[in-house]
Amino acid sequence: MKKKPFLLALGLLSIALVAGCSTKQEHISIQKLTNKTYQFEAYKQEIEAGGTEKAKEILKxxxxxxxxxxxxxxxxxxxxxxxxxxxxxxxxxYYVWVNEDEHVIELTRDQHKKHVQLNRKDSTIILRLLNE
Incomplete structure (x- = not known):
């Protein structure tokens, strides 16, 4: 009879460990243009991997x-x-320009040697990540 509570506790502990290890967090450094100078906006540690993985997929x-x-x-x-x-x-x-009129963003990377304009849906995802 004493084995059942022990096995149950061991099973719950295993599930908690697996769930805890699978919540990877990303670290993102963001600077925002404010009054013609860049202010270090955030070093975001509390962003879930799902949001950043989607953003990375869009950019890739x-x-x-x-x-x-x-x-x-x-x-x-x-x-x-x-x-x-x-x-x-x-x-x-990544350097981001927000076009408020069209609700899209433009990005450059690789020292401004590559450029892309994203559609509204992808722009929203990236902006949400930057403003969380």
């Missing part, structure tokens, strides 16, 4: 084009990168 699958930035191009509204990518040696810094 985006149709990036070669780009040459003009000298008088306005500063980006946001600059961000995924800190966890540092360990993999593939850190990409």
């Amino acid at each position: 699958n985006a149709d990036w084009h070669q780009f040459v930035m003009e000298k008088d191009h306005p500063k980006a509204d946001y600059i961000f990168y995924f800190n966890d990518d540092k360990s993999e040696g593939e850190i990409a810094v």
Whole structure:
């Protein structure tokens, strides 16, 4: 009879450990343009992996084009990168311009050598991540 409570407690502990280990969190550094200067907005640690994985998927699958930035191009509204990518040696810094009229965002990366304009749905996901 004493084995049942022990086995039940062991089973619940195992489930809790597995569930706890599967909630990976991402670390994101974000800078926001405020009054013509960039302010370190956040080093976000409490973002669930689901949101960042979706954002990473959008950025990976985006149709990036070669780009040459003009000298008088306005500063980006946001600059961000995924800190966890540092360990993999593939850190990409993303510059984001928000087009409020069309509800879309434009991004550059690789020192402004690649450019993409996202659709409304993908733009919303990225902006939600930046403003959480």
